[in-house]
Amino acid sequence: MFHKEGAKIIFIAMAITVAVILLSEEFIQSYWLLKFIQIFSLVFLILILQFFRNPKRPVNATDTTIIAPVDGKVVVIEEVYEPEYFKDKRLQVSIFMSPINVHVTRYAVNGLVKFSKYHPGKYLVAWHPKASEENERTTVVIENRTFGEILYRQIAGALARRIVNYAREGMHVVQGTDAGFIKFGSRVDIFLPVGTPVDVKLNQKAIGGKTIIARRA
Template sequence: MFHKEGAKIILVALAVTVAIVLLSEEFIHEFWLLKFVQIFALAFLILILQFFRNPKRPVTATDHIIIAPVDGKVVVIEEVYEAEYFKDKRLQVSIFMSPINVHVTRYAVNGLVKFSKYHAGKYLVAWHPKASEENERTTVVIENNYFGEILYRQIAGALARRIVNYAQEGMQVIQGTDAGFIKFGSRVDLFLPLGTEVNVKLNQKAIGGKTIIATKA
């Protein structure tokens, strides 16, 4: 199963791959070079297909846990000042996605979307300390019955050139369902209330829709 956001890119990649394979048979006569070009084209197609995969992960929506919104590695767990919406201290948990991770963004909690905003910006590497404030990004706040307001931020990286965000203010969203997509590597920051009990550790691998990020102490 592939994500709908990859449909056009997958079709283009497929067409290019088929063209390269067919044309190489016509114009390349060195056997080793022919096979190299064809294998390279097929490998490119496989990478595109892998990037846009959308594995089905059934979630039993539960108010008292926060699940990972994306696949990747936990790179930040710290108390910070969140300046855009809360304007006070929050507990930040950040997950970095490499180009080989699943890039579907899933809602980490049930609730009502209170805030959703897109920001144009730079394309610093996703782990840069200023990426959360200066890169292209979207900020979404969901009001959950158990935790209160939870903010998550999709952040573009050096390779990511398009963020897709489905959250709109006033929407009622369900934990684990599709919240958007970030194309070609990036990160997602979660901003949680102070006192939230974090269930992951630095450098731990998180699986979107499965890994429990936090519970309420």
């Protein structure tokens, strides 16, 4: 399965690949150059297809867990000041996505969307300390019955040029369902109440919709 946000790009990539293969057969005489161009075109198409893949991951939605919203590596677990919505200290957990990761964003919790805002901005590398405040990003807050208000932030990276966010204020969302997409490399920050017990460790691989970030009985 491929994500709907990739439909246009996949179509263009397929058209380019087919055109390159057919035209190279017509105009390139060197056997090795011909094969190199054709193989390069196919690899290009495969990379586009794998980037927009959308694996189905059934989730047993519950109010007692917070799950990873994206695939990637846990790069931050620390108390920070959150200046946009809470304006106080929160526990930040950040997951960095490389271009080879699945880039679907999934809702980390069940609940009511209390806040959703898009911010245009820069395209610093996603692990840059100021990326969370200066890069193109979206901020979403979901009120959950167990954890209270949970904020997550989709952040564009150096390669990402479009963030897709489906959350709208007033929506009731279900844990594990499709919350959006970030195209070509990025990061997601999650802000939890201070003192929330966290189940992940730094540099741990996270799987969106599967890995439990935090839980409460």
